[in-house]
Amino acid sequence: MTATLFAEQTLNGLQFGVMLFLMAAGLTLIFGIMDVINLAHGSLYMAGAFVGGTVTARTGSFLLGVVAGAAAGALIALLLELTVIRRLYRRDHLDQVLATYALILTFNEGVKVIWGPAPIFLAAPEMLSGTVEILPGVPYPAYRLAVICAGVAAALFLGWLIGRTRTGMLIRAGTTHRETVQALGVDVGVLFALVFAIGGALAGLAGVMAGPVLAVQVGMGEQILILAFVVIVVGGLGSVKGAMAGALLVGLADTWARAFLPVLLRGLLPPSSADQVAANLGSVAVYLLMAVVLAVRPQGLFPRHA
Amino acid sequence: MTIARRRLLGTAAALPVAGLAAPAIAQSGPLKIGMITTLSGPGAALGNDIRDGFNLVVKNAGGRLGGVPVEVVVADDALRPENGRAIAERMVRRERIGVLTGIVFSNVMLAAAPVILPSATYVSANAGPSQLAGEQCNANYFNVAWQNDNLHEAVGQYVTQKGLQKAFLVAPNYPAGRDALTGFKRFFKGEVVSETYTRLDQLDYAAELAAIRSAAPDAVYIFLPGGLGINFIKQYAAAGLRARTPLFGPGFSFDQDVLPAVGDDALGCFNSSQWALDLPLPANRQFVDTFEAEYRRLPSLYASQGYDAALLIGSAIAATRGRVGDRAAFAAALKRADFQSVRGSFKFGNNNHPIQTIYMREVVKDGQGRVVNRTIATAFEAHQDAYAAQCKLPA
Numbered sequence: 001m002t003a004t005l006f007a008e009q010t011l012n013g014l015q016f017g018v019m020l021f022l023m024a025a026g027l028t029l030i031f032g033i034m035d036v037i038n039l040a041h042g043s044l045y046m047a048g049a050f051v052g053g054t055v056t057a058r059t060g061s062f063l064l065g066v067v068a069g070a071a072a073g074a075l076i077a078l079l080l081e082l083t084v085i086r087r088l089y090r091r092d093h094l095d096q097v098l099a100t101y102a103l104i105l106t107f108n109e110g111v112k113v114i115w116g117p118a119p120i121f122l123a124a125p126e127m128l129s130g131t132v133e134i135l136p137g138v139p140y141p142a143y144r145l146a147v148i149c150a151g152v153a154a155a156l157f158l159g160w161l162i163g164r165t166r167t168g169m170l171i172r173a174g175t176t177h178r179e180t181v182q183a184l185g186v187d188v189g190v191l192f193a194l195v196f197a198i199g200g201a202l203a204g205l206a207g208v209m210a211g212p213v214l215a216v217q218v219g220m221g222e223q224i225l226i227l228a229f230v231v232i233v234v235g236g237l238g239s240v241k242g243a244m245a246g247a248l249l250v251g252l253a254d255t256w257a258r259a260f261l262p263v264l265l266r267g268l269l270p271p272s273s274a275d276q277v278a279a280n281l282g283s284v285a286v287y288l289l290m291a292v293v294l295a296v297r298p299q300g301l302f303p304r305h306a
Numbered sequence: 307m308t309i310a311r312r313r314l315l316g317t318a319a320a321l322p323v324a325g326l327a328a329p330a331i332a333q334s335g336p337l338k339i340g341m342i343t344t345l346s347g348p349g350a351a352l353g354n355d356i357r358d359g360f361n362l363v364v365k366n367a368g369g370r371l372g373g374v375p376v377e378v379v380v381a382d383d384a385l386r387p388e389n390g391r392a393i394a395e396r397m398v399r400r401e402r403i404g405v406l407t408g409i410v411f412s413n414v415m416l417a418a419a420p421v422i423l424p425s426a427t428y429v430s431a432n433a434g435p436s437q438l439a440g441e442q443c444n445a446n447y448f449n450v451a452w453q454n455d456n457l458h459e460a461v462g463q464y465v466t467q468k469g470l471q472k473a474f475l476v477a478p479n480y481p482a483g484r485d486a487l488t489g490f491k492r493f494f495k496g497e498v499v500s501e502t503y504t505r506l507d508q509l510d511y512a513a514e515l516a517a518i519r520s521a522a523p524d525a526v527y528i529f530l531p532g533g534l535g536i537n538f539i540k541q542y543a544a545a546g547l548r549a550r551t552p553l554f555g556p557g558f559s560f561d562q563d564v565l566p567a568v569g570d571d572a573l574g575c576f577n578s579s580q581w582a583l584d585l586p587l588p589a590n591r592q593f594v595d596t597f598e599a600e601y602r603r604l605p606s607l608y609a610s611q612g613y614d615a616a617l618l619i620g621s622a623i624a625a626t627r628g629r630v631g632d633r634a635a636f637a638a639a640l641k642r643a644d645f646q647s648v649r650g651s652f653k654f655g656n657n658n659h660p661i662q663t664i665y666m667r668e669v670v671k672d673g674q675g676r677v678v679n680r681t682i683a684t685a686f687e688a689h690q691d692a693y694a695a696q697c698k699l700p701a
Contacts, residue, residue: 005520012512019510109346117350119536119567124544131546141544144512213544214509215536215567219348223507259513262502271501279479279503 008138009259010252015144017251018151019213022206023224024231024243025158026199032238033175034192036085037093039100041203041228042221043107048073048204049216050115053122062125066208073204074197081196086189108218117218122211143212150209154202158240161198171195175238230286234293236300245301250286257285336375337628339619340397340426341408342390342418345382348532351563352410352608353382356431358601359593359612360407363620366596371616372623379403385410387417394418398426404630407615409433410608412454412482423447427636431615432608434659436485440693443657446633448640450618451611452580453659453691454482457556458489460578460664460685461527465554467685470524471496474551476514476538477529479503486529486556492692499523504530511538515545527554535559536568543571552576557679560669562606565677572669572677580664581610581649582681589646604678610648621645651688657697661690 027041052069056062084103088096123129124143131139162168173181174191182188207221214220227250235246262278269277293301341360343353357380369375379397383390390409397403398421406422407429409415415433422428423444430438430449438444439453465473473496477483487501499521502514518526526547530538535555542553548571557579565572583594583604593613597605605613622639623630630636643653655661664686667679 002520005516008516009513012510012516016510016512112346112350117345117354118563119351119533121567121569123540123569123571129544131544139546141541141546143544210509213537213541215533215540217348217533217536217567218350220533223509226507227509255510255513258504259517262500262517275501275503276479279505283479283505 004135004138005259007135008140009255011134011140012259013252013255014248015148015251016255017248018148019206019210020224020227020231020251021151021244021247022154022202022209024228024235024247025154025240026202026206027225027228028232028235028238028240028243029158029195029202030199031232032236033171033195034089035175036088037096037100038085038199039097039225040080040103040107041199042223042225043104044073044077044200044203044221045207045210045224046107046111046218046221047076048207049122049211049220050111050120050207051204052208053120053211053216054115056122057120065122066205069208069211070201070205073207074201077200077203078193078197080200081193085196086192089192104222107221111218115218119215119217122208122216124212147209147213150205154205155240155244158202162240167191167194227286230290232300234290234300236303239300239302242300242302249289249301253285253289254282257282261285336369336377337371337405337623337630338377338379338401338403339371340394340401340403340406341378341380342383342393342397342406342414343380343408344385344410344414345380346384349385349410351532352432353408355563355606355608356408356410356612356615359597359605359609359614360431360616361612362593362597362600362609363613363616365600367620371620372625372628374623374628376623380408383409383414385414387414390414390418391421394421398422404633405429405619405636407431407619408612419444419447427630427633427640429615429619429640431611434691436691436693439657439659439691440696441698443697443699445637445658445699448618448637448654448658449660450615451660452662452664453693454485455489455492456580456660456664456689456691457558457578458486458529459493459692460666460689461554461556461576462490462493464576464578464666464683464685465525465527466493466495467683468525470552472499472521472523473497473525473527474500474502474518474521474523475527476502476504478506478508478531478534480506482531483529487527490527490529496524504534506534508534509537511541512545515541515547518547518551519545523551525554526551528559529556531558532564536564539568539575540571548574557581557607557667560667560679561608562604562678563608565669565679569677570671573671575669576682577667577669577679578664578685579607579667579679580660580662581607582665582667583678584681585649585665587648587650590648590650593648604676614645614647614649614652617645617647618643655690655694656699656701657691657694658699659691659694661688663687664689 048069051072052065055068056065128143134140231246235242265274381393412433412435427446434453553575560577621644625639666683670680
């Protein structure tokens with residue numbers, strides 16, 4: 001185990017964390033602020049990837065694809081809020097889970113009707129398809145560095161929006177003191193629709209940004225949704241800062257476990273069983289992390305209502 | 307094989323009385339063929355291709371197989387063994403369908419087989435679990451595709467032939483993943499530097515890719531079905547590893563269901579298959595041309611398997627003049643494999659699994675700029691699976 005390999009794996013973990021953050025940020029806003037469990041968040045992610053991929057293929061511009069993917073996420077989220085989610089605010093979580101699970105099935109079938117059952121193509125733009133030598137002898141994919149930049153930019157934007165603007169202030173107030181905000185003449189319905197659209201735009205952005213790294217296929221949203229829920233539980237519900245911390249921790253835990261457990265265990269066990277044990281331990285590393293955080297801080301690392 | 311054929315012919319010849327006595331299929335409508343396959347969820351593209359390949363044969367023959375009008379009854383198992391079993395019960399017991407095909411995944415196959423095989427004949431167009439090739443082989447179960455290990459064995463053989471010494475292996479941590487690497491190692495004579503098992507829902511392979519770069523093997527072998535493979539191949543290329551270490555896999559990760567989604571990142575990768583787009587055989591040319599004309603896309607190996615399953619079933623329907631209810635005669639006709647397979651020479655071993663050639667293919671761009679496979683070598687000729695000896699069926 002060399003220092004460069006350790007540094008490279010750490011960067012891998014951070015990059016994976018940033019990708020998870022893009023997905024988790026929207027989810028934590030909706031789950032934490034509006035108290036809605038939206039399982040269909042993964043469908044917005046999938047929609048972003050499919051629309052982004054199609055627009056990129058038609059126009060030849062990845063940037064347009066990114067914009068279209070985020071826009072599609074926002075638009076579909078807005079439609080969902082107006083037609084379905086709005087009716088679920090005052091109902092319990094089980095109803096929300098049922099309704100949004102039905103949405104997942106509907107979206108998956110819908111995508112199959114439009115795009116067919118086979119995965120579609122989405123590649124990084126030419127200028128980001130190479131590698132950059134970040135350390136001597138360690139080429140790193142340029143596109144992954146771009147994902148880190150996009151994730152950090154999204155985090156800064158959200159931090160500014162929620163923490164520094166009047167809209168953000170109203171969003172925060174709308175959660176904790178809903179009646180007071182309404183009494184002050186603010187339309188909470190519009191406010192919540194806005195939050196939902198922002199969450200959708202982030203999910204769409206995450207989907208299209210993930211496209212060049214991951215398969216763009218029906219069902220892609222559910223895979224990442226589970227990890228995104230782990231992230232927001234670790235980070236603390238509703239907190240953008242918590243989502244960032246949770247995402248980076250989950251990304252690092254996952255990557256470090258996969259990278260270093262086999263090496264460590266090979267010193268203790270014969271190679272074939274070391275590989276097997278490492279695989280089994282590595283696959284639960286993320287959930288172990290969540291269990292430890294919940295045991296020590298049941299509200300997550302950065303609880304909103306602390 | 308000649309002896310086997312004669313014996314089977316003998317059995318078949320002794321049976322016409324029984325055949326007539328058995329309730330002939332009520333000829334009130336077309337002969338029904340049951341297709342249980344995966345048409346929703348992540349495996350949908352596979353079942354879609356098997357169905358389309360099968361239906362193409364029926365359509366090209368004007369709605370007939372072996373000269374008999376047929377109706378293909380299609381049902382989606384959604385990759386759930388319990389669904390596959392329930393559909394099988396409905397088709398075999400209620401609709402009294404005598405011939406079934408189409409199951410994609412081995413776990414569904416193993417759940418449905420005990421329901422199907424006591425009273426109907428099954429022709430597998432994909433799933434080839436070792437159980438049904440070995441001790442649990444069955445006179446009424448035929449596999450026209452491959453036994454699960456075959457394509458992995460072929461790459462192990464080819465990598466050894468090429469003199470590549472150090473191999474790095476990656477597969478998901480589940481039974482089929484471990485079986486795949488066992489198949490590879492059965493014929494690979496070099497050193498396995500790492501056997502890495504990943505999560506079945508893994509998205510990011512950066513950690514494994516860094517480990518591969520640091521281990522500097524001569525070959526990387528992956529068995530990562532569907533989206534897992536797409537993730538890995540894209541990330542392998544982006545990490546700049548494609549130019550350093552050749553990437554090998556079974557045909558499943560490098561065929562027309564995934565290549566359009568991976569694009570240039572797959573170029574230069576090597577994979578094994580019992581079939582290839584460019585095999586210069588008249589039967590294959592006809593298959594590829596009519597498939598493309600009908601569905602406006604290139605066929606995958608799954609489509610070729612569905613197509614061959616229909617041809618095989620058609621040959622047995624013709625030989626028995628549609629009396630699929632006479633199961634011994636129908637099975638004997640199937641075992642003769644009297645059809646023009648799109649992959650060339652094909653015959654069944656004692657366990658009703660193929661004895662066939664397995665090719666190596668390289669991913670290239672064709673004249674129209676499409677990413678496709680080109681056949682570059684033959685890994686095995688007349689290759690039989692490792693479980694045939696455990697099967698008690700006569701040769």
